[in-house]
Amino acid sequence: MHHKTATRTAREPAPETKGRTIRWARLYDFATTFLSFGRAGALRRTTIDLAQPASGEKVLDVGCGPGTLALAAKERVGPGGEVHGIDAAPEMIALAREKAAKTGATVDFQVALIERLPFPDDHFDLVTSTLMFHHLPGDLKRAGLAEIRRVLKPGGRLLVVDFAAHAESGLGHLLAVFGLSKDRSGVDPMRKLLQEARFANVEVLETKQQQMAFMRAWKG
Numbered sequence: 001m002h003h004k005t006a007t008r009t010a011r012e013p014a015p016e017t018k019g020r021t022i023r024w025a026r027l028y029d030f031a032t033t034f035l036s037f038g039r040a041g042a043l044r045r046t047t048i049d050l051a052q053p054a055s056g057e058k059v060l061d062v063g064c065g066p067g068t069l070a071l072a073a074k075e076r077v078g079p080g081g082e083v084h085g086i087d088a089a090p091e092m093i094a095l096a097r098e099k100a101a102k103t104g105a106t107v108d109f110q111v112a113l114i115e116r117l118p119f120p121d122d123h124f125d126l127v128t129s130t131l132m133f134h135h136l137p138g139d140l141k142r143a144g145l146a147e148i149r150r151v152l153k154p155g156g157r158l159l160v161v162d163f164a165a166h167a168e169s170g171l172g173h174l175l176a177v178f179g180l181s182k183d184r185s186g187v188d189p190m191r192k193l194l195q196e197a198r199f200a201n202v203e204v205l206e207t208k209q210q211q212m213a214f215m216r217a218w219k220g
């Protein structure tokens, strides 16, 4: 028997979604860790600073990719808190679970969709989502925001981080990734979507990262 084959866990099937999934999890993780010239690290640190996961809180990261932000949130909420990460790509979740096992962190990573969150109503203090919304068509953005609002506790908060520019074109995407774009035309449509989804006090937060939009909103 080959030891490697015996210990490898079977990969879960990928659920069907109209969102753009990323199946090349290891390359994505490598690129965001080593090829982003420190930008990805700075983005995570700013996200955590603005989201402020507090000791004992319940946190969900939606579209968590390889789990970096969820693992950082777990350090903040401590053993009395609870952190979950979901992603549509089984490869991302497998890698996130591997990282959690390596560090001994108890974070629950699940293959799941933003449009059908597997959590009860009014459960989370904080939901985060980074670089994910531009992967969703308009109707899924609306369905996803409704789901996030459902699983947030009353008074709970959402932090959405995404390219400030419309990131549909390949060139626009690249310019935004390398911080070369001054285009912030994606901010107003996202603010409108958050307001239409009945989030209160929608704020666009000022940061040094002009190419990114950091938006915070509350379940009133």
Ligand SMILES: C[S@@+](CC[C@H](N)C(=O)[O-])C[C@H]1O[C@@H](n2cnc3c(N)ncnc32)[C@H](O)[C@@H]1O
Pocket (backbone or CB within 6 Å): 017, 018, 019, 020, 021, 022, 023, 032, 062, 063, 064, 065, 066, 086, 087, 088, 089, 092, 112, 113, 114, 115, 129, 130, 131, 132, 135
């Ligand atoms: C660019 S990655 C961002 C990953 C991570 N949040 C980060 O900041 O590095 C976008 C992620 O959204 C996931 N995704 C796409 N459609 C989705 C859906 N409908 N539900 C949940 N995740 C989805 C992709 O598989 C991918 O891992």
